[in-house]
Structures are given as C-alpha cells and as structure tokens.
Amino acid sequence: MNKLKRMLCNVPVFLWICFPLAVIAQSNGQQNKLPLTDLSAFKLAKSWQIAGDVIMNPEKAGALSIVKGTGVLVNVFDEKKKGEDLLTQMQHGDMDMEMDYMMARGSNSGIYLQGLYEIQLADSWGATDAKASDNGGIYERWDDARPEGQRGYDGHAPRQNVTRAPGVWQHIKISFQAPKFDGAGKKTENARILLVELNGIRIQDNVELSGPTRGALSQQETANGPLRLQGDHGSVAFRNISYTLYNKPRPELLNLNYAVYKGKFDGEPDYKTAAPEAKGTSVLLSSNVNTLQNDFLIHYTGDIKVAEPGEYSFNLSVPGGSGIMRVAGNPVVTVKENGGTGKVTLKAGTTPFDLYYSKVVDWARPALGLVVAGPGVREYLISDGNVPSSDMVDPILINVTGKNSLLRCFIDLRDGKRVTHAINVGSSAQVHYTYDADNGMLVQLWRGGFLDATPMWHDRGDGSSRATGFALQFGSAKPAINKLSDATAAWGSDTTGTGFKTIGYKLDKDKKPAFSYSIYGTVVTDATTVLDGGQGIERVIELQQPADKLYYRVVAADKIEEIGKGLYIINDKSYYLHLSDDSGKPIIRNSGLQEELIVPISKKLTYSILF
The missing domain is CATH 2.60.120.560 (Exo-inulinase; domain 1)
Incomplete structure (x- = not known):
C-alpha cells in the first residue's frame, strides 16, 4: 500500500x-x-x-x-x-x-x-x-x-x-x-x-x-x-x-356509511334487497365495525376529498378474502385474494366512492386496510392501522460465523444472470465475494450483510441466494485465463478446448479458501484475502507450470481509467483496482460494449480491489 x-x-x-x-x-x-x-x-x-x-x-x-x-x-x-x-x-x-x-x-x-x-x-x-x-x-x-x-x-x-x-x-x-x-x-x-x-x-x-x-x-x-x-x-x-x-394536504374519507352482511360471498349481494346484519356511520375505514370473524361482507360508501387534482394510487388489503374499490362508480382496485393496487385521476374536491370486503378464509384475521398516495402526498394509511402482514415472507438471512463462512448455491446477480456453481465467501469484516467455480473467476464483491437465502429455502425453494448488499460485478461469466495469439484476440466465452477442470479448494485455520483448477496444462491457485479494516480485498493467482501466451482477465467494465502506474478507477469512480509490480504489462482494450483489463501471466499475479 x-x-x-x-x-x-x-x-x-x-x-x-x-x-x-x-x-x-x-x-x-x-x-x-x-x-x-x-x-x-x-x-x-x-x-x-x-x-x-x-x-x-x-x-x-x-x-x-x-x-x-x-x-x-x-x-x-x-x-x-x-x-x-x-x-x-x-x-x-x-x-x-x-x-x-x-x-x-x-x-x-x-x-x-x-x-x-x-x-x-x-x-x-x-x-x-x-x-x-x-x-x-x-x-x-x-x-x-x-x-x-x-x-x-x-x-x-x-x-x-x-x-x-x-x-x-x-x-x-x-x-x-x-x-x-x-x-x-x-x-x-x-x-x-x-x-x-x-x-x-x-x-x-x-x-x-x-x-x-x-x-x-x-x-x-x-x-x-x-x-x-x-x-x-x-x-x-x-x-x-x-x-x-x-406538501399537499392528505386526502380524507368523509360521510362513511357501512353495512355488514353475514354469509359466504363470491360476489356482492343486491344491496337494495339484502338485509344487513348491522349498519351505521363511521369516522374511520375499518373492519372493526363488524363482530363476525369469518363469512361476512362489509360494504362502505362515502366520499374521498382531495386538495390537489391528479393521479392517485390505492393499495387495498382484504386478508382472507376478496374485495373491490370503486370511485364514481368505476372499479379502481379489484381484489380476488388478499390485496391489490390501482390508480385513478381525481379532481380537486369530493368524489363518491364505495368498497367491499368479503372474508371467507377461517385462519386469516379480519383487517381492512387502504393506502393512498398522490401528487404532493406521500403514501400513507388512510384506514385504521389494524392491517396484518399476512402475505409477507420473513427473510432467511445467513450471517458469517467465525472469521469466514462458505456457502455453495446458485447465485442471482444484480443484472439478472445466474451463476450455477457459485461459492460465496463471507468474512467477519463484512466484506464478501462470490467465486464462479465454472470459470475460475471472481464474480462479485460486496459490503454489509452476507446472503439472503430466502429464495433457496422458502416454500419449495429454487436453490438460489443473493447478496444482501449492493454488489460490484466484474463482468459476464468467462474463463479468468485464456490463451491468446496476441493481445487483440477475442476472449473465449467458455472453457471449451482449454482443458479446464475444477480441483477444489483448501481452507486455512480461519476457513479462508484457496481455490485450485487446471487449465491449458497448468494448475492455478486462486486466493483472496480481506484487507485490514475491510477496505477491500487482495487477490493472488499463481501458476505451477508457466505456459506461453496466457492472459488473465482482471475485470470487464463500462469504463476503466488509469490514474497512476498500476492504479485504475473503474466504472465512473465506483472502486479502485491496483495491480502489483510483479504483474505483466496491463492492457485496456474494447470488448463489445465494455472495456477489459487483461494482463499476461506466467507465474504470479497480485492485485487489490479497494471500495
């Protein structure tokens, strides 16, 4: 340093x-x-x-x-x-x-x-x-x-x-x-x-x-x-x-009237002829006007008052059932199961509305919730606060135990792509990375929490996890090492013809892994260490048997700018990359819509990522 x-x-x-x-x-x-x-x-x-x-x-x-x-x-x-x-x-x-x-x-x-x-x-x-x-x-x-x-x-x-x-x-x-x-x-x-x-x-x-x-x-x-x-x-x-x-006044619900009907309702009753179990006026939109816990329908009528004309959005929550919200007689939110959203343009002043909530699921707790947002109005709950999060999924988070933790799984990246043979390495310094065992490359690096494994273990799961922090990505999945006829030759998109074979990894006393694989007849060892204070990582790549015309792809990015000998700033000043003196002569070159930083490698390459 x-x-x-x-x-x-x-x-x-x-x-x-x-x-x-x-x-x-x-x-x-x-x-x-x-x-x-x-x-x-x-x-x-x-x-x-x-x-x-x-x-x-x-x-x-x-x-x-x-x-x-x-x-x-x-x-x-x-x-x-x-x-x-x-x-x-x-x-x-x-x-x-x-x-x-x-x-x-x-x-x-x-x-x-x-x-x-x-x-x-x-x-x-x-x-x-x-x-x-x-x-x-x-x-x-x-x-x-x-x-x-x-x-x-x-x-x-x-x-x-x-x-x-x-x-x-x-x-x-x-x-x-x-x-x-x-x-x-x-x-x-x-x-x-x-x-x-x-x-x-x-x-x-x-x-x-x-x-x-x-x-x-x-x-x-x-x-x-x-x-x-x-x-x-x-x-x-x-x-x-x-x-x-x-900075605009919040919408108000005025002149609220309700009627409660007993029974299982797939749709609405004829309000003109059906006999309600209870009815009355209310100052608040709520399911608490009803004493029934199940098999009921509540119908509200009233006016919505807004000070600012424009488009308003609504989120209607009706746990354990269905419902609808209409403004001036036109459907805005139609809910078949638990909740839904919709938008409507309102003029300044009052406009009539009505909605119903039909509950038929025994285990769900009754709760009617309505959230509104509009021009100059931040989203807020316009009904009472008795709204459960019954459709929420508690996240399944994986934390680091000891100095380092490893998890093998599918990993979904920010750009939507999936790495199917990912090894995720977490550190107690809260700096973590994903290694692609199919290509021998560093895929992403992030700071904060380790992994969100909800997609892997919730319900049936799909075997995938994702970084819990905002991850730096280092280009699409390609072999880290390639044999090129010269520095302008295209980088191979897969390991076909390279003799690539994953050997595995060895853990030191702190469970820090050093990965190994063979490619082009040489064995490669790839080790990553978190820098003091969690300021980034240092990577050391070593080859057992030197071979001719081998290059290492350090990073692919939208922009790579050299600001000092061996020092680069990446992607509009997102992070620094520093190549050590023992590396070959680095080359920045165009690769489609991105740039690549490649380095000829014979025995050893050391570089750091600071972010």
Missing part, C-alpha cells in the same frame, strides 16, 4: 471556478433535479463551485483535482480560509431525496434537512465500530446544561458501516417527515427520518427526532426550511441531487 500512496500523491491538482446563471423551479409530488449548471439554486458560499468532474486522492487528505464543466457541486476546503455551508433556495417539509457524493480523505460533511437535522457524511472507510458521528449516522443533539459526558444525546449510529473509499462516488437516499404543527403553531408531532439507505443498504429506519441536532441553523423548528450542505470540515462533492416534495 505504500507504493499506492506514493502514486496517488502524484495525481495533479488544478482548480477551475465559474458562476453562470440559471433558475430553479419547484414542483410538488414529482421528482425534481437540483440544477448543477451554476450556483443559482443556492445562497452563495465562497468555498463552493460547479465542475464537470472531480478526482480526490484516496490516500492524501484534502487533495483533489477539478475538471472544467457542469454537473458536479464541489466544496474546496482550505484549512486557512475554512469553508462555508451551502443552503438551497428551495424550502422543504416532507421530502424524499437522493444524491451521489464523494468524500476526500479524512473529510467530514453533512446533509441538514430543513437546515436543522443532520445526516452525517464522513470518511468512515474501514471503521469497525460505527457511531452517530460516522457516515450515515444521525448526528447527536447537544445541551451544555447537561452533565459532562452526557451533553451529546439522541444520536443514532448507522446499523452497519457500508462506507466506500474516499474518492469514489457513494449513493444515499433519505426519506424525511417534517415536524407537524397545529393552527396556533404548537408542535404536535416530531420530525422523523423514515429511511436512510446508503450504497443500497438500509442503515436508518423510522427514527424520531426530538429536536434539532448539534450545529443546526436554529433551535426553532418549522414546517419548512432549506436543504443545507456542510462545507466547513473538508472537501466534498455532490451530483445527481433529486428530490420529491410532499
């Missing part, structure tokens, strides 16, 4: 600043992109600028290169001049948002929702004990009046540390629910972080915020406030910032 540090320190640094003009428009209930063609979407701060690209040295704190252009928002941190926080012109209440961000080595930043509640951004790469101050944490509140050592409180660490290397793009999704106030301005409901998903992994879930976190713009909570990006603790870059605002 010392050689890697030296090479990265030689990446040139240059700055370019431009401040053209543009306008930002708000809309409600639709995904909007924050324009990054200039800084007009923000209240100006001197340390921020717009760029076309940015390169951050993963081994040197604060070092970065900026490329002229648009689309990337960059905070250039200077210890002497410090930096400033950046506020959007846009104000928000309830909001979903997502963005890519890149951290410089040792950098610290944050996303302040409404300028008050901070989701921490930090270079926590390799941290083993995640805290609220680590990447993806909800930062703590602060009270100087509390006893020493207790002044920081109500912080929430991420469930696990899935931080990627400094200098690569990371992706975050946030769902935020703003505090609620009555007509007199009194707070009636605390703000909530409904979801934080980092690099494809859920790390925060339904966290109530008792008040503003430390460093907030104010201690006064409001229904709306600006988005704030922290810029005073290090260099950071953002791109692809999108958001959806939910």
